[in-house]
Amino acid sequence: MSQLDGIRVVVLADRLVDLGARMLAELGAEVVLAQAGDGLTHERALAWRRGLATADEALPDLLAKADILLDDRRTETDRPEVDALAAANPSLVHVVATGFPQGDPRPVTDLTLMAESGLMHVTGTREAPPLRLPGEQAYALTGIQVATAALMGLAARRRIGKGQRITVSALQSAALANYREAVMYDWTGRIGSRKGNLLVRGSSGVRQVWPCADGFVTWSMVDNPGMMRAVVRQMEVEGAAGELSGIDWESILVAETEQATIDRWQALVASFFAAHTRAELGGWSLEQGWGLSTIVTLPEVRDSAHLKARGLFRDGLPGPLFQTHPPVVPT
Structure with a gap:
């Protein structure tokens, strides 16, 4: 039995929660994609959304029986209709992912998050311009925190008998990956810089x-x-x-x-x-x-016996980006 067998997750995706949804699916949850934001690269969608079921029910029906809602608010700070539906299910763990603090008008992109978090300030060599980590890492770091928040919400629900709303900041998620610089500043007042190797x-x-x-x-x-x-x-x-x-x-x-x-x-x-x-x-x-x-090199990652044994890779690419629900057969 998988760790999250029987757990139902509804996802409103727009990059910030995508990887978190995939992680919950890998843990055995039933994950339904009710909304998919535009603009995600095909490769990233294959990595983060492949295998997620697309919704065949209206959002009110989905949320009425969901355990977790991953609510991606990268571009929308307010969703009163979603908040109302979530509040109607007291057992729901409602994880809201924002870029900057709610109401901040700055664009939420991997580039802006990397820059604001300080990661670009310490990545690269002193004589070169700031560097952004490859692979939209700010989105990935946020997805990891989203999945963690959802799991903590489930654990809390077992103890207190009800769900809750949890807000995850993409800026804070990226800054946590830059923890050493923040700790150094807190203790010494020194601001880090790019040091290369x-x-x-x-x-x-x-x-x-x-x-x-x-x-x-x-x-x-x-x-x-x-x-x-x-x-x-x-x-x-x-x-x-x-x-x-x-x-x-x-x-x-x-x-x-x-x-x-x-x-x-x-x-x-x-x-x-x-x-x-x-x-x-x-x-x-x-x-x-x-x-x-x-x-290791990229070919060695692909051929890793350790990663193959863990079932990290999937055969059959390219293929359908999202799986749909099988038809419901009356009993």
Whole structure:
């Protein structure tokens, strides 16, 4: 049995709730698309809306027996008729997704959300213009929060016996993905900037993406003594640790070490990583707790045995974008 068997979800989609609806469908809910906003790219619609049933009933009838309403208000701040229908079903979990605070006239697009959230401010290199993450990530980040809100609403309904209205802000959803900059400003008053391949936490910056023998991995030299000792032990096996062997990682702060020293240490790590494959480095990381992740290519994502085993991919594309309800056969 799926986690959401028997849960009925009605969706008024206009980009902000699309991925959230797909996530609930993947969890086993019956998801009905009652409205689909225009302009979503075909590829994104295939990824976010494929398999969602299209409504064959009027909205009042759908909401009367729904458990969840995902109400996308990217371009409409007020929907009194929808609010009235939702209020008539006291057990309904009504998730309203807005762009900016309700009533704000600014256009709600992936670009404006990325810029306003600060994500573009910290993405890319200092000498280059701000960069937007690929794939309409602001919409995707909002969809994740929409699905989370719906699940929390269901959990609350089990405890208190009634539904509720939950508002999700797309701007806040994107800003949450930029949490480190907000926390840094709150604690230090510093405003972050684009650092490229550096992770800056104190007075120095450490590298994040590293070339290896057959591609790239992501790892950073941070203030985690156990992790650092594990990496150095493996380097010592091959005689590649150098001065890293003599460091008491418990008694120093990497974030407050001089940049020249950090660069010297990282040169040793870079040589070690370059001599090994992603599989070797990733295996050691899992076994020994390095905190390292391998970076895969797009063809490798498609051919991933792990993702195939989880049923992530679907055969038969291209095909109908939306599935319709089967005819009701009288019993």
